[in-house]
Amino acid sequence: MIHTDIIIIGAGPTGLFAVFEAGLLKLKCHLIDALPAPGGQCAEIYPKKPIYDIPAYPEVLAGDLVDNLMKQIAPFEPGFTLGERAETIDKQEDGTFVVTTNKGTKHHAPIVAIAGGLGSFEPRKPPIDNLEAYEDNGVAYMIKDPEIYRDKRVVIAGGGDSALDWSIFLTDVASEVTLVHRRNEFRGALDSVDKVQELKDAGKIRLITPAEVTGIIGDGQVEGVVISKKDEEDIVLETDYFIPLFGLSPKLGPIANWGLEIEKNAIKVNNALDYQTNIPGIYAIGDVNIYPGKLKLILCGFHEATLMCQSAYQRIYPNKRYVMKYTTVSGVDGFDGSKKEAPKSVIKTID
Amino acid sequence: MAADIKLYITDREGVRHEIEAPTDMGMNLMEVIRAFELAPEGTIGICGGMAMCASCQCYVNSNHELPEMGYDEEMMLSEAFNVTDRSRLGCQIQLTEEMEGLDITIAPEV
């Protein structure tokens, strides 16, 4: 069981910034995300695209925004459960909560902040018969631990950045990498496309295009895939793993059944006060919440996270008086012992 | 002022809607579907209209002459599911007066 002060579901920009605001109040956070890396939509959908409406940043790449947030919160040593989906929530007798993931990891805290964005990112699965039966038995939709593929044969399907980048990466790990795509053209960062070309020429990646994986062969475990090409006979390619990478799409999923008030696929909150839901102790911040006038913008999520943490503090310490302090004045005391503070003014006589 | 146009949009439940959409608001088909709430929030327009998610895939039922597919749209559709030769990405189709009477069906959610 992981114990913390605030369980944050969703490691998008909103959830990440909540760690900072909680840290200033000496509250510890643990983040859960279905994705294997933090960043939410910014990391999954548009890491290499610019954002122009982050206050004081005339332009910032979404990926850089995430990197900066990770740097900003590092002193507060957040915990992470990545690649797992928050599945159930159980209220304990003392009013605290236990959140359990689909992999059975349990988290315990007095406060839960749902920063789930548009929902948990779930893989888009190609329509192949029996595909689901092979999940975890040779079929994977995300690469969490590349070492699993050491000296194995891997077939990747897809034509975007993640298919290209993982094909490149796995050439150093797997014994055989095959990339199957429906077209001859690929859409990705130019250097990735060039690199795949280079590896193909060097015989390190087998490229099968335009083609599609249409079937899986194996007795409980993947042993091969069926590859169909237009106007040609299907071929069977032996492999140990099949990794279809067709992007991820967000689904609100299990959170919809937690007894929270839902409207338009979002969680209703009290925006006049603290972004708490209809269940006291559970907050919803960022894209995942809804209230009159709601805008799904990063800067709105930051604001909501800040107010939520103040309210969470009051719930955890109902009898403590507290006044908000400026970071410039009081500095930032990390849980890792680091301290950031404004340099003291110099006092010196001028003759 | 540009005139409103009539569109026929069949939602994912199979219900056909007749709507009056403005052509002077710089809206594309995906945005029209969202503005009229014909698909649940969060199930369409995931990538914001960058031809990167295919959540706005539609089937064109009428014989309108639509703007040609761009490279991004073609590439995205080649990776999407449930694609037919009538498939288009709603976010890549900017509304114009020529689209009066356009009839589309929203593709299933994936």
Ligand SMILES: Cc1cc2nc3c(=O)[nH]c(=O)nc-3n(C[C@H](O)[C@H](O)[C@H](O)COP(=O)(O)OP(=O)(O)OC[C@H]3O[C@@H](n4cnc5c(N)ncnc54)[C@H](O)[C@@H]3O)c2cc1C
């Ligand atoms: C193409 C594009 C361009 C954009 N441009 C801008 C812009 O210019 N300016 C701007 O302000 N905003 C922009 N946005 C919107 C912005 O990205 C979102 O407002 C922001 O990402 C919301 O942050 P969030 O942390 O609330 O949610 P998200 O970023 O969606 O993160 C939520 C995270 O929660 C996880 N999650 C959800 N449920 C669960 C669960 N049950 N278990 C585990 N994990 C879960 C998800 O996997 C996800 O990683 C853009 C969005 C897109 C797609």
Ligand code: FES
């Ligand atoms: S909204 Fe994503 S492809 Fe159209």
